[in-house]
Amino acid sequence: MAEDKKKASPLDGAVMTAEGLSFKGVIMSPVVENCTGCERITEFESASYCPTYAKPATKWTHGICNFATHVKGTVVQGKTKVNPLKASKRAARGR
Numbered sequence: 776m777a778e779d780k781k782k783a784s785p786l787d788g789a790v791m792t793a794e795g796l797s798f799k800g801v802i803m804s805p806v807v808e809n810c811t812g813c814e815r816i817t818e819f820e821s822a823s824y825c826p827t828y829a830k831p832a833t834k835w836t837h838g839i840c841n842f843a844t845h846v847k848g849t850v851v852q853g854k855t856k857v858n859p860l861k862a863s864k865r866a867a868r869g870r
């Protein structure tokens with residue numbers, strides 16, 4: 776078995792163009808500060824890119840990136856909806 780096989784980079788086939796890094800026909804933007812520590816970050820020609828999202832800055836504008844490996848989202852606990860009909864039946868039964 777060949778032990779010296781290189782692991783394929785997620786950005787294999789990417790090409791640096793005048794507009795930026797082109798990967799599968801999409802221009803990729805470098806990762807942003809919020810991405811620091813994410814395991815998906817891939818280095819390409821001394822810059823860091825995200826193979827999951829072409830524009831990481833946009834991904835963080837509406838909260839935590841849902842594919843981030845270094846930050847976990849928090850579940851917002853609010854009041855549960857109560858069906859008023861069931862609530863009145865429950866009250867009538869004394870529960």
Ligand code: SF4
Nearest residue numbers: 810813825831840843
């Ligand atoms: S998955 Fe999200 S947090 Fe990780 S590098 Fe990509 S955009 Fe950044």
